[in-house]
Amino acid sequence: MDAPVPESRSAAPLRPPPAGAAAGPSGPGAAPPPLVEAAGLAFTVPTASGPVNILRGVDLRIAPGEAVGIVGPSGSGKTSLLMLLAGLERPTGGRLRVAGHDLAAMDEDALARFRRDHVGIVFQAFHLIPTMTALENVAVPLEFAGRRDAFARAEAALAAVGLGHRLGHYPGQLSGGEQQRVALARAVVAGPRLLLADEPTGNLDRATGAQVMALLFDLRARLGTTLLLVTHDPALAACCARRVHMEDGRIVADDGGDAAASAAGAAVPAA
Numbered sequence: 520m521d522a523p524v525p526e527s528r529s530a531a532p533l534r535p536p537p538a539g540a541a542a543g544p545s546g547p548g549a550a551p552p553p554l555v556e557a558a559g560l561a562f563t564v565p566t567a568s569g570p571v572n573i574l575r576g577v578d579l580r581i582a583p584g585e586a587v588g589i590v591g592p593s594g595s596g597k598t599s600l601l602m603l604l605a606g607l608e609r610p611t612g613g614r615l616r617v618a619g620h621d622l623a624a625m626d627e628d629a630l631a632r633f634r635r636d637h638v639g640i641v642f643q644a645f646h647l648i649p650t651m652t653a654l655e656n657v658a659v660p661l662e663f664a665g666r667r668d669a670f671a672r673a674e675a676a677l678a679a680v681g682l683g684h685r686l687g688h689y690p691g692q693l694s695g696g697e698q699q700r701v702a703l704a705r706a707v708v709a710g711p712r713l714l715l716a717d718e719p720t721g722n723l724d725r726a727t728g729a730q731v732m733a734l735l736f737d738l739r740a741r742l743g744t745t746l747l748l749v750t751h752d753p754a755l756a757a758c759c760a761r762r763v764h765m766e767d768g769r770i771v772a773d774d775g776g777d778a779a780a781s782a783a784g785a786a787v788p789a790a
């Protein structure tokens with residue numbers, strides 16, 4: 520578990536997103552369009568005791584390649600924001616574009632394709648399929664996508680997280696840290712433009728958590744992936760170049776917002 524993370528050594532190495540997808544201006548001096556554009560984003564859910572306003576007008580732009588830590592007290596809406604960005608929940612108000620897709624306008628099938636093509640997610644719980652090996656767990660999303668190189672890519676992803684020697688192990692035969700590394704491999708195997716992590720070290724001891732975080736940032740740097748990290752830990756948030764602070768369903772502080780906004784170019788058009 521404490522072994523250093525080896526470099527990828529498979530015949531099908533992890534690849535960054537296609538040229539122009541993750542970063543890079545489209546012309547001389549041009550800033551890339553933002554990967555995430557949220558304006559007045561609202562998320563309200565009905566409950567037996569009436570509607571609950573979980574997000575109350577979130578404005579957020581994130582440029583390709585940024586690493587953003589989302590912090591804030593429990594119940595402030597961090598996970599809900601992440602679920603919207605992932606296309607796992609649908610906004611009830613405002614605008615949300617991710618990787619050029621208007622998520623509020625997409626049906627369930629389109630959202631599933633969006634997630635498959637653009638998003639990798641790591642949660643606090645590992646969410647591995649217990650009856651599948653590490654290799655199968657990582658290959659499954661690619662197989663569903665009809666990728667004939669699913670297993671070769673899964674093997675490369677597991678090698679990249681230091682688990683090239685654990686391909687045939689089932690989750691129950693792996694430590695917590697190893698299981699989270701499998702989950703990380705699964706999250707990045709398809710080369711997502713957006714990597715979302717929600718308290719990914721919450722179930723791990725400090726040393727193992729530190730290893731997983733180092734791996735997360737290493738993969739992000741190698742793949743050029745945009746990262747959103749939800750965390751209660753200020754030290755982990757400090758690993759991100761930009762921190763966004765949420766309270767009561769709103770962003771109340773953003774130490775990179777201006778720079779990111781100017782780097783990202785045009786504002787989100789009005790609804």
Ligand SMILES: Nc1ncnc2c1ncn2[C@@H]1O[C@H](COP(=O)(O)OP(=O)(O)OP(=O)(O)O)[C@@H](O)[C@H]1O
Pocket residue numbers: 564566571573591592593594595596597598599600
């Ligand atoms: N489906 C739902 N129905 C009702 N209320 C919900 C639902 N989902 C979230 N909430 C409420 O919305 C608020 C925000 O929840 P969310 O999980 O986004 O917060 P959080 O900042 O991630 O919290 P934590 O740090 O504790 O994980 C909470 O008060 C939560 O109880």
